[in-house]
Amino acid sequence: MEPLLKVDDLRTQFHTDAGLVNVVDGVSLELKKGEILGVVGESGCGKSVTSLSVMQLLPKDISKVASGSITLEGQDILAMSPSRLRKMRGNQISMIFQEPMTSLNPVFKIGDQIMEAIRFHMKISKKEAKVYAIEMLKKVGISRPESVVDEYPHQLSGGMRQRVMIAIAMACEPKILIADEPTTALDVTIQAQILNLMRQLQQEKGTSIMLITHDLGIVAQMCDRVVVMYAGQVVEETDVKSLFKNPKHPYTKGLLASLPQLSGNQNKLKSIPGQVPALDEMPTGCRFAPRCEFRMDECDTSKPNLLNVAENHTCRCYLYQKEEIPS
Numbered sequence: 001m002e003p004l005l006k007v008d009d010l011r012t013q014f015h016t017d018a019g020l021v022n023v024v025d026g027v028s029l030e031l032k033k034g035e036i037l038g039v040v041g042e043s044g045c046g047k048s049v050t051s052l053s054v055m056q057l058l059p060k061d062i063s064k065v066a067s068g069s070i071t072l073e074g075q076d077i078l079a080m081s082p083s084r085l086r087k088m089r090g091n092q093i094s095m096i097f098q099e100p101m102t103s104l105n106p107v108f109k110i111g112d113q114i115m116e117a118i119r120f121h122m123k124i125s126k127k128e129a130k131v132y133a134i135e136m137l138k139k140v141g142i143s144r145p146e147s148v149v150d151e152y153p154h155q156l157s158g159g160m161r162q163r164v165m166i167a168i169a170m171a172c173e174p175k176i177l178i179a180d181e182p183t184t185a186l187d188v189t190i191q192a193q194i195l196n197l198m199r200q201l202q203q204e205k206g207t208s209i210m211l212i213t214h215d216l217g218i219v220a221q222m223c224d225r226v227v228v229m230y231a232g233q234v235v236e237e238t239d240v241k242s243l244f245k246n247p248k249h250p251y252t253k254g255l256l257a258s259l260p261q262l263s264g265n266q267n268k269l270k271s272i273p274g275q276v277p278a279l280d281e282m283p284t285g286c287r288f289a290p291r292c293e294f295r296m297d298e299c300d301t302s303k304p305n306l307l308n309v310a311e312n313h314t315c316r317c318y319l320y321q322k323e324e325i326p327s
């Protein structure tokens, strides 16, 4: 089946003090209908920039998609006009942003912001939209939604604002929901509630979800497939079961070892030594080599490709050198 969303060899550049750098460097991924794809990796590895590239919401003055392609049901997102993109956002693809504080407009009431999103895509009256907005607020677990619709963002807590953002993103029942760390700022009860809500959306409406998270526990609980990113690249991709049972890339293994539920003992968490390389100091060989316990000579001198290591399982590492992925 043709994927709903296809990102192919995406390269996104930023102008920084150190010059022009590839923040996302050759990322390919696919989102199929009705699946939940997890995107994991440490801070700064390009998860948000990948999703902002898909939404065409990169800061234009300092960044651009330099090469690659992004298609939505076969249509080239990179070639869409601004008005076509506005229609796409919210209706076909919605995004829950990592920073809820910055994504609500402080001068408009909560209800008006949800209603605006609804009425842009659905032909319904203002009155009906308000009823629907209240219903959406209720769905994301906001108590007294009838009063919250008439409040301003500053009157709500961070967690409530995040839930309003989720209500807006889900309001038009998009085909694809990109959720960038949707629950990081929320307490565990609310977090569970939001994750349930996303799963419900996926099960009832067949929504495809790209779930970006640091939390492998959430991945285990929610996702069908997982893409592991490191320093702007995909280093491993497989179904969620294989990732946890049979991780291949040393980076993935490191991430799993630092997960309390899996290692069993909270006090003996292993964290991966070292840090993600700076954008202007990328190693010439494997980007993970400086931190890797399995590092070999060739890892420092040449760049590993993303290869098939098992069925539906790819990995970018010299420990596994089987056939090239068919393109």
Ligand SMILES: Nc1ncnc2c1ncn2[C@@H]1O[C@H](COP(=O)(O)OP(=O)(O)OP(=O)(O)O)[C@@H](O)[C@H]1O
Binding pocket: 014, 015, 016, 023, 041, 042, 043, 044, 045, 046, 047, 048, 049, 050, 059, 062, 098, 214, 279
């Ligand atoms: N507006 C910006 N200006 C300059 N550099 C940026 C900007 N946005 C992102 N970057 C750089 O791009 C790289 C990737 O950032 P990105 O936000 O995609 O990471 P991430 O994987 O989402 O991290 P996190 O888990 O912290 O959200 C980082 O090195 C970051 O410094």
Ligand SMILES: [Mg+2]
Binding pocket: 047, 048, 049, 098, 180
């Ligand atoms: Mg991010």
